[in-house]
Amino acid sequence: MAIFPFKPSKSRRFDALVQPHLDAMYRFAYRLAGQQQDAEDLVQDVVVKLFPKLDELESVDQLRPWLNRVVYRQFIDQVRRKNRQGDRPLTELIGTEGQTDWLDSLESDNVGPDLQLEHSRLGPALDRVMMTLTPDQRTLLFLHDVDGWRQEDIAEVLDIPLGTVKSRLHRCRAALRKKLQRELEPTEPAGRVGG
Template identity: 30%
Template sequence: MPSNEDQQLIEKSISGDYIAFEELVRRYENKVYSVAYRFMGNHADASDLAQEAFIKIYQALSKFRGDSSFMTWIYHITSNVCRDELRKRQKKQTFSLDENFQDKDNLPPIMNLPSDKPGPEEEFERFELRKQVQHCLNLLSEEHRLILVMREMQELSYDEIAEVLDCSLGTVKSRLSRARMAFKEKMTLILEQSSSEPRQTIKEGMIL
């Protein structure tokens, strides 16, 4: 169920109050962008698809019944927008797994890295690790990437994931287990290839 404030903004937006919808965008734009970024792996595509997602959200507001949280509903729309775009690119054979990560100041933080202000060397290591994590996500299947983004990055509950994917809790848990295993295998290989003695290793709770 949406919060009372969200529900009021939703109702006003449906009635044509654009200021109310702008407030909804302000509240959720970072989360929508984060979802899009983790799917696409670069800022330009993430920004474009976040805008497209909000257009679809606005168009579909009258269909929101409040059976789930507003964020879960938004997530469902955003993930569908990103998945549709990825399918289009795969058909055109233009989707690349390699991204240029030069804009490190704008790169979103990854899961559970320490929050203390790092020194220059540690900051560089974190930046390199973020690149490797995103590259690893890009190498995963769409199914595995989607469920990892939902659970590990967006911190959706198992029930919320089951609702988004329209599947049982058992399916969510088994799919997540396989996705974590696939991520760990690929990430280990990436770290081994990047250095004979990698400074960053996969630890429980640091990445997944």
Template identity: 70%
Template structure:
């Protein structure tokens, strides 16, 4: 719990509590929404919602995970209100330079035509498959596998047990793997090549 002198105005006390966490909140909001202005709006909505609850915020021992949990719940509420899925390819969530660095990091012992063909198919296929996952599964995969969040951090923010995070992550990876195999399979299961 952060002790802040009460002689400061309510606005200054709120700013003092929230400001150290704004960058982290924005990055998390961006991961959830995938669009800069939506992430900014989400953070702003959370701050507006929390301002009247300053006394509760001052009583929180660990404000960063608590704020992220509030932000995540606000995102889920907004998503439910919209009643539609946000479909954006991963290429929009990660800047082009990072994608190039990631593709360059892949080892290629045989840079023959087959290897080049497979590499050119993988990125777009992964984008399509990830965008086909439900938002909660996509978010979980991005938080853990892309951003490097630990299981306990995700559990704290999503307000679920660590074991649930692990099992959901396992299921998400399995679904991702199956869908990616189907996407990259040259011959459909019917045995006929579609033209």
């Protein structure tokens, strides 16, 4: 009589593979979608879509970048579907409601009043300027400059060459810098009237 080794159920195997990556998937989805509910829906859609493909999932060597690529492609598909439903700008589809200022999440040092004034002016200006960038530009800047992703990982997830990531990142930073300078440029004081 042969004894067959115990094989965990499909749902347990799936949970063991995906569960350790759910937080990272959610953070990435939030960066893409910009809203908590949309990010949760995006991750849920990906998980539901992947469950029947457990065998394929088990054969993936580096699961985290692979899962992020699936999240990204699902997001692009959703944006395209919504875009076909009506001709609205992409920023309207993604929305900005419910977004927290990512600058507020950074730790601050004890600084003097001059620097505090500059930071109080810079934060809102940076938020306004970030919203003028395209969603792709914002995503790239958030992934690399805020979340600290390596360019190689971004290239793998977005399925584009490393050189393209580097050039896009350079252009995004240049655009951000230019727009931020215009935003923070002091206005000329009004001349005195009178004689």
